[in-house]
Amino acid sequence: MRIKKYCVDSVQEGMLQIKKELGPDAIIIESRKVREKGLRGLFSPMKVEITAAADTSMQQPVAVRNPLAWAQEHKMEQEINELKKMVNQLVNCQQKQSIEEKGPFYRWMQRLIENDVDPVLAQEILTEIHEDFAAENALSDEVIELILLKKVKERLHTAELKEGARIISFIGPTGVGKTTTLAKLAARYALYHNKQVGMITIDTYRIGAVDQLRTYADITGMPIEVVMTPKDMSRALERLADRELILIDTAGRNSKNSMQISELSSYFSVMPDSETFLVLSATTKTKDLHQIVKNFSKVNFRRLIFTKLDETESYGAILNLVHSTKLPVTFVTTGQNVPDDIEVANAEKLSKLMLGVE
Ligand SMILES: Nc1nc2c(ncn2[C@@H]2O[C@H](COP(=O)(O)OP(=O)(O)O)[C@@H](O)[C@H]2O)c(=O)[nH]1
Ligand SMILES: [Mg+2]
Structure with a gap:
């Protein structure tokens, strides 16, 4: 036998x-x-x-x-x-x-990966849960969900707009929604916070790009300055000296073109106190997001805005980028409507999107 x-x-x-x-x-x-x-x-x-x-x-x-x-x-x-x-x-x-x-964490691993969360990060989070709760016999699915939400939230850094920020600039690739986001914020601060808002555009590359912002300025009655050189920038800021908030739009730069990025950064040398946002689309792949962050790193930005959350079903790229760069998200935008489709980034809400739970 x-x-x-x-x-x-x-x-x-x-x-x-x-x-x-x-x-x-x-x-x-x-x-x-x-x-x-x-x-x-x-x-x-x-x-x-x-x-x-x-x-x-x-x-x-x-x-x-x-x-x-x-x-x-x-x-x-x-x-x-x-x-x-x-x-x-x-x-x-x-x-x-x-x-x-199929294993207590299998379902959640699948869920995170379906949402484009980097598999290495997904495994790191689930392993952490497993190690933290090794003494427990078996965690119920509901408990795993709660712990997982907390762990994802810890990695989704958010930060509110800095108190007293007066000059706010928007940089980023073409078409991500910089001008639209600026218009949303300008209208919000003017309407809901009663602020005296002014706009500057250094968007001189695309024909019609100035007009886009000018239209918003005309509707809201806000002053707008068009800037062609870094020298112009100082003069424009002086002309808007009475404004409590100045929002600065920039031309979408091809982030692979280092000449364009250098030129862009020269505008910021004359306004060191600018609170600069890198605007990114939630529909962009993680790998490309990393490249964009790297290419724009010459310009001193410290916060992110993610646009077009309404145009994707998987939000993992946001988590992947924020976790690895430690750059916080301040606003997210969720549609084309000015001024409604913008929200202050909320880590809890974003974590739920990552896991596809409500
Ligand atoms: N679906 C959607 N479209 C957006 C959002 N933000 C901007 N857009 C659209 O994206 C396109 C490019 O926006 P624009 O502000 O001109 O981008 P910019 O080149 O970065 O200034 C326009 O059609 C906007 O209406 C958003 O949150 N969701
Ligand atoms: Mg624009």
């Missing part, structure tokens, strides 16, 4: 191995679901451990067997195989149905 244990992904896979190694007469002594040892086991589906036995004394070369007995055995073997197939289908079907059998 030969007894052997097999640790496989499915009963079907085990049966094939057993048949190959122990022969068609092997019998199954025991079959149970086990988790792989170590951390890996927490994030991967359960395995099946099958103990099989074969009576080696019965095994003879096929050639010396009675042909009739062989035919009968062969038929029986076929029937058994069909039965096994049916059992396997049943087992596979059950495995799919009960997701909790």
